Amino acid sequence: MKLSSLIETSADWLTDGSEETSIVISSRVRLARNIRGYAFPTWAKKVERMELIQMLKPVVEKSGAMTSWAVSESMDAFTQLDKQILVEQHMISREHAAKSAGSAVVINKDRSISIMINEEDHLRMQSFKPGLRLKEAWQAIDQLDSEIEKNVPYAFHDKLGYLTACPTNVGTGMRASAMLHLPALVLDEQINQVVQAVGKLSLAVRGLYGEGTEALGNLFQISNQTTLGEVEEEIVDRLSKVIQQLVTHEQNARATLLEKKPRMLADQVGRAYGILTNAHSLTSKEALNLLSILRMGVDLGIMPHSLRLTVDELMIAIQPAHLQVGTRNKLTTEERDALRADIMRKKLTGVKKPDSKKILKPSPLEQEPN
Numbered sequence: 001m002k003l004s005s006l007i008e009t010s011a012d013w014l015t016d017g018s019e020e021t022s023i024v025i026s027s028r029v030r031l032a033r034n035i036r037g038y039a040f041p042t043w044a045k046k047v048e049r050m051e052l053i054q055m056l057k058p059v060v061e062k063s064g065a066m067t068s069w070a071v072s073e074s075m076d077a078f079t080q081l082d083k084q085i086l087v088e089q090h091m092i093s094r095e096h097a098a099k100s101a102g103s104a105v106v107i108n109k110d111r112s113i114s115i116m117i118n119e120e121d122h123l124r125m126q127s128f129k130p131g132l133r134l135k136e137a138w139q140a141i142d143q144l145d146s147e148i149e150k151n152v153p154y155a156f157h158d159k160l161g162y163l164t165a166c167p168t169n170v171g172t173g174m175r176a177s178a179m180l181h182l183p184a185l186v187l188d189e190q191i192n193q194v195v196q197a198v199g200k201l202s203l204a205v206r207g208l209y210g211e212g213t214e215a216l217g218n219l220f221q222i223s224n225q226t227t228l229g230e231v232e233e234e235i236v237d238r239l240s241k242v243i244q245q246l247v248t249h250e251q252n253a254r255a256t257l258l259e260k261k262p263r264m265l266a267d268q269v270g271r272a273y274g275i276l277t278n279a280h281s282l283t284s285k286e287a288l289n290l291l292s293i294l295r296m297g298v299d300l301g302i303m304p305h306s307l308r309l310t311v312d313e314l315m316i317a318i319q320p321a322h323l324q325v326g327t328r329n330k331l332t333t334e335e336r337d338a339l340r341a342d343i344m345r346k347k348l349t350g351v352k353k354p355d356s357k358k359i360l361k362p363s364p365l366e367q368e369p370n
Contacts (some may be wrong), residue, residue, distance in 0.1 A: 011089060011111035015312040016130035022299050022308070023247045024132040025179045025219070028090075029141050029236070032164045032173040033123040033148075034155040040165040041103070041118040049102035049118050055152065056123065060106045060115050063147040065140065070109045076101040081330075084321035090128070092116055113144065120165045121173075123148070132243055134176055134236045142232070161228065168225070172232050177223035178243045183296045184253035186218050187268065194249060195220075201242060202226050217288035217315060222246065254300070258359055266356035269297035277348050281334075282341040287318050302354045314347055 013026050038044060038052060053074065060066055075083070075096070083097040091107055091114045103118040116124040125148075127141035155163040162173040169175070185191045195205045206221040207214045222243060224235050257265050272293035276282075282290075295311045297303035316322060318340045324331050331339065 011128070013112060013128040013130040014090065014316065015309060018130070018308075019305075020131040021312075023181055023250050024243060025130070025181055025312075027129045027132060027134045027137045027178050028126055028176070029134065029137040030124060030126045030175045030177075031141055031145055032121040032162070032166075032169045032175075033125070033145070034163055034165070035122050036153040036155045038122065041120065041122065042165060044118075046102045052122055053102070053104050053117055056117050057104055057106065059148055059151045060117070060123075064144050065113050066106060066108050066115070066144065068109045069106055070111070071105065071107040073104060074101060075099045075103040075105065081321050081324060085325060088316060088319045088321050090114075093119060093124075095119060096124075113140065121169075132178060132240065132247075134178065134240050134243075138174075138176065138232060138236045169227055171226075171228035172230055172235065174227055174230075174232055174235060175223050176236050176239050177221050178239070180220050180222060180243070180246060180250070181218055181292065181295060182220055182246070182250050183218040183292050184250055184257055187264070188253045188257055190249070190253055194246065198222060198242065198246070203239065203242060214285075216285055217292040219288075219292070254296075258300070262359045262361075265296075265300065266302070266354065266360055268293050269300070269302060269354045270356060272297070273303075273348075273351075273354055276344050277351070279341045279344070281337045282318075282344060283337055284319060284340070287340055287344065288315060291315055297354055300359060302356055302358050304351070307351060310347060310351075314344065318343060 016025075034040060035052060035055070038048060041049060044052070057072060061069055061072055071091075078086070083092070086092045086105070087094055087097050089111070091111065092105055093116070096103065096105065096116045096119045099118065103116070105117065106115045107113070112128050114126045114128075116126075125141055125145060127137040127144075129137045129140075157163055161171040162169075164170050164173050182191065182194075185194055198205050202225050204221075204223050204225050206223070207216065207219070222239070224230075224239055227235070272290040276287070276290050276294065291311050291314055294303060295308060298305060298308045298311070317326075320336055323336050323339050323343075327339065
């Protein structure tokens with residue numbers, strides 16, 4: 001199967017490029033649901049999982065925002081490269097990418113909703129929005145969830161709520177999260193204490209691709225950890241308030257660095273620009289971290305505003321699976337690193353170097369003699 005619609009363009013919620021997404025890049029709300037009378041996917045036999053797909057896929061495809069779906073396939077219809085593309089675009093989890101026959105995924109046309117069938121639960125439904133729009137993401141997935149529930153019997157307990165494969169999801173079955181770009185907190189060495197403070201609020205801090213992954217590109221996912229005894233609207237409201245506080249902390253860290261260490265900031269952005277526009281080999285990790293600094297340069301006003309969209313698109317385009325699809329060949333690590341650097345230089349051609357004078361005082365060499 002070809003995923004041309006997912007390769008040729010990036011999802012709007014992931015590459016919005018607006019001022020709204022300068023720190024909070026995106027919001028996501030995920031619901032876990034199971035069907036009464038069926039074993040959880042991990043324990044279910046293949047014939048039972050296939051029966052669930054036959055039951056659930058038509059219901060999902062006919063529900064609300066999913067009627068104009070772009071992808072609706074069993075996981076065994078995808079190549080390993082296809083699956084990795086879906087992971088890189090956050091449409092499926094790494095765990096779901098390891099599934100084959102007996103699991104499926106349905107994605108709507110604008111990629112604002114993705115539904116995994118027979119991942120850890122029978123249904124893992126995700127809604128995405130750009131910026132800090134957790135409430136909107138919740139409303140979208142809640143509406144879809146209500147439509148599906150009219151057609152299939154959910155596993156629900158009067159006291160416990162929705163029953164899930166993992167006990168930590170029992171209750172609302174909801175995980176709300178936001179992806180934040182926090183380079184100043186990292187540069188100012190405040191990120192560890194911020195992560196610890198967030199953890200004390202029963203929130204989780206994860207990397208770019210969720211649990212167990214590294215915060216590449218200074219990107220962090222903040223999400224709720226508890227669902228039992230909670231109310232969905234309260235989870236969303238509480239998380240939104242914490243995210244707003246983190247935005248303030250990041251803004252304050254940037255202001256502090258501008259006041260106390262402007263030369264360090266200018267140096268970081270200048271080095272990122274210099275490497276990205278001249279390098280001939282870049283690892284994925286290095287490229288993402290340098291793009292992060294360039295993105296911060298946009299926020300500081302020393303790089304053009306239009307560059308933010310380019311950076312966001314590059315953060316997806318330079319990842320391993322996307323690189324290989326563009327060439328239609330399986331590439332070695334060295335070949336990917338070379339191609340990544342080539343794409344970077346081409347995309348950044350014509351972008352002017354950072355205007356560091358906007359944040360630096362003139363040096364003695366630049367001052368005119370009396």
